[in-house]
Amino acid sequence: MKNHSQIPPYTWKRPIGLGWEKPYTVRYPSNLDDGPFHGMPLGGFGAGCIGRSSRGDFNLWHIDGGEHIFKNVPACQFSIFASGQAYALSTQPPEDATLQSWEWYPPTPFCIDPDGLWVKSGTYHALYPRSWFVYENVFPVNLICEQFSPIWANNYQETSYPVAVFLWNAHNPTNQPITVSIMLTWENMTGWFTNAAKSPEVKIRDDGSPVYEYQPRWGESKNNYNWLAEDDKYLGCVLGRVTNNENPQEGDGTWCIATAKNPQVELFYHSRFNAVGHGAEIWQSFSTNGSLFNYRDETPADENTRLGAAVAVRFTLQPGETLEVPFVLSWDFPVTEFAEGVNYYRRYTDFFGCSGDNAWQIATTALKEYHNWRSHIQNWQEPILNRSDLPDWLKMSLFNELYDLTSGGTLWSAATEKDPFGQFAVLECLDYRWYESLDVRLYGSFGLLMLYPELEKAVIRAFARAIPQSDDRTRIIGYYLTINAESPQAIRKVAGATPHDLGAPNEHVWEKTNYTAYQDCNLWKDLGCDFVLQVYRDFLFTGANDIEFLAECWDAIVQTLDYVKKFDIDGDGIPENSGAPDQTFDDWRLNGVSAYCGGLWLAALEAAIAICDILTNRRGAEDAEKRRLIYQTWLQQAKPIYQEKLWNGKYYRLDSESGSDVVMADQLCGQFYARLLNLPDIVPSDRALSALTTIYDACFLKFQDGKFGAANGVLPDGFPENPNSTHPQEVWTGINFGLAAFLLQMGMKDEGMRLTQAVVKQIYDNGLQFRTPEAITAAATFRASTYLRAMAIWAIYLCF
Numbered sequence: 140m141k142n143h144s145q146i147p148p149y150t151w152k153r154p155i156g157l158g159w160e161k162p163y164t165v166r167y168p169s170n171l172d173d174g175p176f177h178g179m180p181l182g183g184f185g186a187g188c189i190g191r192s193s194r195g196d197f198n199l200w201h202i203d204g205g206e207h208i209f210k211n212v213p214a215c216q217f218s219i220f221a222s223g224q225a226y227a228l229s230t231q232p233p234e235d236a237t238l239q240s241w242e243w244y245p246p247t248p249f250c251i252d253p254d255g256l257w258v259k260s261g262t263y264h265a266l267y268p269r270s271w272f273v274y275e276n277v278f279p280v281n282l283i284c285e286q287f288s289p290i291w292a293n294n295y296q297e298t299s300y301p302v303a304v305f306l307w308n309a310h311n312p313t314n315q316p317i318t319v320s321i322m323l324t325w326e327n328m329t330g331w332f333t334n335a336a337k338s339p340e341v342k343i344r345d346d347g348s349p350v351y352e353y354q355p356r357w358g359e360s361k362n363n364y365n366w367l368a369e370d371d372k373y374l375g376c377v378l379g380r381v382t383n384n385e386n387p388q389e390g391d392g393t394w395c396i397a398t399a400k401n402p403q404v405e406l407f408y409h410s411r412f413n414a415v416g417h418g419a420e421i422w423q424s425f426s427t428n429g430s431l432f433n434y435r436d437e438t439p440a441d442e443n444t445r446l447g448a449a450v451a452v453r454f455t456l457q458p459g460e461t462l463e464v465p466f467v468l469s470w471d472f473p474v475t476e477f478a479e480g481v482n483y484y485r486r487y488t489d490f491f492g493c494s495g496d497n498a499w500q501i502a503t504t505a506l507k508e509y510h511n512w513r514s515h516i517q518n519w520q521e522p523i524l525n526r527s528d529l530p531d532w533l534k535m536s537l538f539n540e541l542y543d544l545t546s547g548g549t550l551w552s553a554a555t556e557k558d559p560f561g562q563f564a565v566l567e568c569l570d571y572r573w574y575e576s577l578d579v580r581l582y583g584s585f586g587l588l589m590l591y592p593e594l595e596k597a598v599i600r601a602f603a604r605a606i607p608q609s610d611d612r613t614r615i616i617g618y619y620l621t622i623n624a625e626s627p628q629a630i631r632k633v634a635g636a637t638p639h640d641l642g643a644p645n646e647h648v649w650e651k652t653n654y655t656a657y658q659d660c661n662l663w664k665d666l667g668c669d670f671v672l673q674v675y676r677d678f679l680f681t682g683a684n685d686i687e688f689l690a691e692c693w694d695a696i697v698q699t700l701d702y703v704k705k706f707d708i709d710g711d712g713i714p715e716n717s718g719a720p721d722q723t724f725d726d727w728r729l730n731g732v733s734a735y736c737g738g739l740w741l742a743a744l745e746a747a748i749a750i751c752d753i754l755t756n757r758r759g760a761e762d763a764e765k766r767r768l769i770y771q772t773w774l775q776q777a778k779p780i781y782q783e784k785l786w787n788g789k790y791y792r793l794d795s796e797s798g799s800d801v802v803m804a805d806q807l808c809g810q811f812y813a814r815l816l817n818l819p820d821i822v823p824s825d826r827a828l829s830a831l832t833t834i835y836d837a838c839f840l841k842f843q844d845g846k847f848g849a850a851n852g853v854l855p856d857g858f859p860e861n862p863n864s865t866h867p868q869e870v871w872t873g874i875n876f877g878l879a880a881f882l883l884q885m886g887m888k889d890e891g892m893r894l895t896q897a898v899v900k901q902i903y904d905n906g907l908q909f910r911t912p913e914a915i916t917a918a919a920t921f922r923a924s925t926y927l928r929a930m931a932i933w934a935i936y937l938c939f
Contacts, residue, residue: 146271146283149524149534150264151903153193155272156230156246157259162906166920169345170570173209173924175906176231179265180542181288184594185551185563186301186487187332187472190909191286193263195229195244195272202332203389204475204485205548205644206353207569212326213238214414214447217305217466220320220429221278225422228272230260238418242426245277252276265908267538268516268545280317280456281310289505289512290545291519292590295560297512299486299551301471302501304509307464311456320407320429322451323466324421325396326414327363327378327440331356332472333390337479339645347617347657348571351645356390364439365410365448368499373397373506374406375467376448377499381439387495389482392472395498396450399465399506407431407451411438414447421449429453465509469501475550481647486551486561493553529939530892533932536899540932541586542909547925548572550648551594562601562649563587563594564641568913568926573640573654575927577602578723581669581808582877582931589933592681596688599677601641602670605652606695609634617657618720629659635702637666637695658725664706664714664736665722667699668743672812675746678753679816686757689750696747697766703740704773712777713737716794724851727866731796732784738791738809741781741821744774745813778821790830791822793852801852801860801867802837805874806830811881815938828885835882835890839897843917848875848898869914872898873928880934895935902929 158175165172180199182188190199197215200208213233218241219226227238230246247259264271268290274282285306289297311317332355339351362381368374375397382391400406409431412420424430431451440446452464473488473495484493491497505512524534548566552558564574565587575598588595610632619626631653632638638652639660646654653660660666674692678685706714714736716722716729722736729736751767784795791806793799807830813821820827838849841857851874852867854860859868875898882891902911905919913923 146264146273147266147524149531150266150271151535151539151908152262152264154247154259155261155263155274156194156244157248159906161919163915163919163921166914166916166922167346170922171207171924173910177909178263179267179270179286179539179909180546181286181303181468182545183288183290183300183302183487184298184544185485185549186299187470188545189303190546194231194246196231199546200332201546201548202328202470202472203334203355204550205566205572206332206334206355207548208355208357212328214324214326216324217284218322218324218425219274219278219282220322220425220453221280222317224278225426225429226277228274235415237415240417240419240422265539266520266535267541279313280319281312283308287513287516288545289508289515291515293592294515295591295593296490298591299490300501300505301487302467302469302505304505304512305466305468306509307466308461309454309456309464310461311458314458316455316457318429318453318455320425320451320453321464321466322425322431322449323396323398323468324447324449325376325378325394325468327360327365327394327446327448329363329378329380329392329394330359330390333388333476334645341645343615343617343620343656345621347621349617349654349656350572358445360440360445361442362439363446364437365446366437367408367410367435368395368397370503371400373399373503374408374450375499375502376408376410376450378446378448379496387474387493389474389476390472391474392470392495393498395467395469395502396448397467397469397499397502397506398450398452403462404452404454404464405430407433407453409434409449411436412447412449414445421447425451465506467502467505467509469498469505471495471498471501477644477647483550484553486553489553489561523936530896532896532899533892533935536903537932537936539908540911540930541590543911543925543927543930544587546909547927548644550574558597558600560593560597563597564601564648565927566925567640568923570923571655573643574648575601576640576655577637577666577669577673578639578663579873579926579928581673582873582934583928584673584930585933585937586930588677588680589937592677596677596681596685598641599670599673600688600691601649602637603674603692603695605638605641606636606670606699607634608632608652610651610653614656616659618725630661633661633702635698636661637670637699637702639663639666658720662717662719662721664703664716664733665739667703668736668739670699671696671743671746672739672816675750675816676812678750686753689754693750693754693763696750697762700743700747700770711780712773713740713780724866727852727864729794729797731794732780733794734785734791734803734806735808737777737781737785738807738821739812740809741774741777742809742813742818744770744777745818745821746816748774749816749818782822786826790833799860800854802833802855803852804834804838804849804878805851806834807881808877811877811884814884831882831885831887834878835887835894839894845893845897847901847915847917848872849878849894869916869922870898870901871914871928872902872911873913873926873931876929876931876935880931880938883935883938891935895932
């Protein structure tokens with residue numbers, strides 16, 4: 140039988156259970172640091188997801204939209220019996236003395252071969268959305284567990300499903316028959332994933348960010364019960380709850396563990412065991428001969444009980460024989476609640492209904508379709524993986540950085556007439572818990588754009604709808620608290636201003652925007668420009684024929700450009716930065732005309748002019764003709780000013796008024812975008828090349844000898860202007876990937892690849908995988924894990 144679990148050579152891999160000697164640690168104590176044991180997430184976009192680390196433990200729980208729980212649940216586990224040996228496959232035994240009768244898998248390298256040598260007990264591999272556990276030197280049988288969810292490009296149905304497939308490939312390499320049993324146990328966690336604090340108070344954290352308390356109903360299992368589900372092809376256990384709710388509320392729903400019937404195997408089950416007891420009612424029979432008692436009990440749990448269920452598959456392999464055994468884990472929690480009473484159905488409910496009792500239907504669909512799903516994934520990935528001009532490490536990181544579309548607190552709502560693909564959103568990160576920060580997604584949205592263009596346009600439509608809106612509530616600005624200064628009261632959202640973000644999970648995402656209070660984002664000089672550039676980019680890269688999309692965004696474009704132009708205090712055509720951190724580098728003061736914001740302004744005007752031409756030619760829009768003249772006038776005035784005030788002969792100055800000699804890594808983001816969108820250069824190409832060469836030399840090669848990537852801003856000798864500065868000395872992963880794309884765009888391919896590889900190496904060698912941070916430092920610290928901007932690595936692929 141063909142081994143369908145053949146593992147591509149481009150995975151991130153690590154010995155099972157092996158720790159990190161010196162993993163990166165968090166820079167600020169208030170930031171999240173779950174440690175390095177993160178694995179590829181499982182679950183569809185916006186369906187909630189779970190994570191299983193290279194230790195084999197299920198430890199990441201993003202079942203409640205936008206909320207994060209990192210905690211090992213020991214009863215959620217695969218276990219193996221073979222030739223009288225039995226192990227639960229996590230190398231992390233419970234820390235609370237539960238399941239004491241179970242034996243836990245030996246971690247690498249604590250396994251001794253027949254010759255008395257230390258050998259590894261297996262290897263974990265990941266190439267999103269697939270991952271593999273290869274088990275070696277412990278059992279007499281060769282075992283590979285492949286895990287995946289049905290995620291592939293341009294798929295707007297299965298990609299939303301709340302399901303994980305586990306394909307076991309068992310091979311007998313010996314000359315004797317071997318009896319093997321594979322067991323999946325799962326705890327009934329129905330009802331746990333909702334905030335018990337329905338109106339949590341929003342506070343300003345010590346780093347100036349707004350936060351609220353999340354109190355999951357962890358461990359509250361009263362009225363949970365499990366039942367056996369079976370038909371002529373499949374068998375499983377469904378884990379639900381007795382509820383009086385006519386319509387499901389957040390947290391209501393079902394889990395399901397299931398497998399397929401097959402004449403070659405025996406199936407066993409145990410529908411109710413104590414998930415936090417000693418575990419003997421399961422382990423005694425399983426460790427003896429790989430069986431379970433086929434015990435059925437639908438008694439609901441009392442308030443002191445937590446329930447688990449188990450399904451096992453036993454089979455005998457003849458010498459040389461191979462067998463594939465599928466297991467499926469599904470869940471159906473159809474409702475995401477933001478503020479109390481603000482409920483959305485998830486996208487997958489368009490295909491499975493909104494009752495919350497369809498986990499069995501989802502599971503059996505997966506057992507029927509998993510071969511097709513895997514073929515779709517392979518067909519999507521193979522053209523990229525087969526490219527000989529792409530280095531292996533880039534293939535690995537391209538796909539693995541897409542993890543954030545699953546585990547970035549992702550929301551994907553059910554379809555409506557207004558939004559036929561639903562609404563979509565990914566958090567800026569787990570520390571800055573608000574959605575689709577527009578400055579961040581300027582680089583970080585390339586993956587979504589290239590793979591799921593309809594979702595990308597849905598996000599931009601949400602910004603277009605928000606720009607005319609206002610929110611007059613006032614609040615203090617957290618940045619001033621961090622510098623021990625008195626904060627002004629700032630209005631949350633000014634009409635005409637482009638919002639920074641689409642809101643947070645505790646309010647009303649897509650409707651109440653500008654959640655962040657670290658800065659007054661109504662004063663930012665880059666957001667309006669970012670919006671215009673992303674509108675035109677999304678139009679171009681989705682076929683350049685969706686005129687309706689441009690038309691939907693047109694009024695917002697006009698409003699936001701007028702709004703940004705108000706910051707052109709001296710009338711020279713370019714809005715000035717105010718001296719406050721008023722752009723994406725929101726800890727870094729810019730004064731006057733800045734290279735970063737000024738360049739984005741010029742590129743945005745060019746994009747707006749191109750949009751005017753399209754709308755005029757194809758819609759006969761009179762207002763577009765008039766606006767074109769205005770934007771052309773602004774552009775003609777501004778272009779020479781940009782050169783005059785900022786060019787110093789080698790690179791573009793940080794800004795026109797601070798007198799700083801810092802080389803800013805992202806100084807020509809506007810030029811990168813202009814070229815990307817086939818617009819006229821905003822700076823002469825020879826100057827762009829000179830600036831890029833200077834950036835590469837100062838910010839990358841001379842900064843810590845190029846080990847970490849490019850710092851945001853240093854002096855030409857690679858040293859900081861101010862040793863106490865924060866953002867300038869950080870290496871921002873997404874900015875680096877954007878800079879690398881620019882290097883490729885300008886013909887500096889070797890430089891772009893060297894820079895990218897340095898950053899990828901820092902992430903994947905130091906325990907930052909599947910939680911890529913915004914920033915790393917030369918002190919081996921990080922800030923803001925699970926960060927949206929890092930998906931900018933897809934801009935490198937676009938420019939390759």
